[in-house]
Amino acid sequence: MAFADMLATLPDVSHLAALRLIDASGAVVATLENKPGQAGSVRVYHALAQRHGGAITPAAAAEGLGLYAEHTADARAHPGKHPNIDRLLTLAAPLQVVLVPA
Template sequence: MSFAENLKKLPGISHLAAINLLDKDDVLVASIENKPGSQGSLAVYNHLAQTYGSINAEAARKGMEIFAEHTEDERLNPGKHPNIARLIAIEQGAPALRVKHIFEI
């Protein structure tokens, strides 16, 4: 399935302003905001956090499946999709990340 098809199956994100990704020392590694251009990534990371509790190796593998054709594009063009690059790094042994949801007010 394509990323667009996979995205339709994920929970909604209208209640989220962003997701912050934190390392083991609670240092902010990245923030994915609810804005055009990053809403797909926000939906994927939200789903992974809800399903796996963190962005660990298992979650990263599932995320790469959900991103579908974009995962291959990132492999061919490293750095083009930073949110997928992060999943690839975690799948390859980088430390897991904790997710903090930032809710819309």
């Protein structure tokens, strides 16, 4: 299934302005804003957090690579082009997800 088709199966995120990824020390490692260019990633990360207890775990990261569909192969071929996919490819420790309401 293509990424665009996959997105249509994920929960709506119109109630979110952004989501923050927090490491074990409490530092914000990334903020994904619900705006063009990042909205799809907000939807993917939100769905993963819902399925994995509010965190992006190694299991969530593996699932997320499947959700990104054709973009995962492009991210592997072009490191740095898709930072939100790169994060999943290299995830070593869980990241807490904090939702920022719209």
